[in-house]
Amino acid sequence: MTKKVKKNLRCVLLGHSMDKNIRGFWMNNSDRLKEIKQRLHVFNEAEEYARLVEGNIPKAQHYISIIGITLDFNSITIIDELITIRRVSNAPGLVHLFGVADLGHPDYFSIGRYSSNITAELVAGFFELDNRDKLNCDFLLDIAWHILALLKLRGHSTVFSPGYTSTSWDLVCIQPKNSLIFRSLDDLPRQLRIQPITVVTLEDMEWIKEYWNNALELRDRTSSGRFGLAYNVMYTWNHTDNYRVALANIWCGIESLFGRQSDRRVTDALCQRISEWLPQFSKSTIRDLYNQRCNAVHGRKLENNEIVKAIQESEEILRLSLIKCIETRERTLPDW
Structure with missing residues (x-):
């Protein structure tokens, strides 16, 4: 495709006028143009959803991705002012993930294998509260891993976490280009699954809220x-x-x-x-x-x-x- 064709494609998609000499090309390829618009509609829908929910998602230091479970609730705070688990409904695909990734930190390659399957996230370190300083990263990640291990103890053996970043996984698609650093956690090309993906219930989370500190002490x-x-x-x-x-x-x-x-x-x-x-x-x-x-x-x-x-x-x-x-x-x- 020539530069001129690409330019006119962009004009069509944005509703602008195009070169008269190439207008006939698009009229004769209306089916192809319709197909392109349909494919782009998926990306537009994701971005519109992200802008709609952006104000309802708490701001925090880290958003730890979760795969292998579904939640039967929207969100629940596990440790006050420290850890919340919430459902992810707008997981990023490869196009959005690679578009916003900081290319100097290549972990996004491994996370991209799983990103579209993210179903939940741990929101860790609410630095908005009382303008407090950010918490130690290793401390937050250890607490997050601790919670994920407790989920496995509740019988959710397929749970794992591909990685984390500094914005909600629901909002990745609307971040500026090359602005996010992604860090790998569980990079699992293979995971033995002897049971189907399970549903995490409020009962599971209440148990974790009650006993997480006991487990930490042990x-x-x-x-x-x-x-x-x-x-x-x-x-x-x-x-x-x-x-x-x-x-x-x-x-x-x-x-x-x-x-x-x-x-x-x-x-x-x-x-x-x-x-x-x-x-x-x-x-x-x-x-x-x-x-x-x-x-x-x-x-x-x-x-x-x-x-x-x-x-x-x-x-x-x-x-x-x-x-x-x-x-x-x-x-x-x-x-x-």
């Missing part, structure tokens, strides 16, 4: 490494596409909670402690799951459906063990 590395490792594993166990690796990851978390160096009959003692902590699981059931873990880790022949079943049941043990720790503010064992 993660304190100065007093214990067991809970912190298991909590981290709960978030990352399915950051792979290999069933065997996923099962091994889960048992890494379980053994960090219940393993003891002084045990002589290691497996028997491990299964006994788990069954005492979670009486709804019998010792024999736990032993069978541990055997499947060994089969997977040592490369023995297993059908995928056998491993998936072991993953589901083992993940439930890890999840419920951590939930009991959080709700009771107790650790499973002292550190060695």
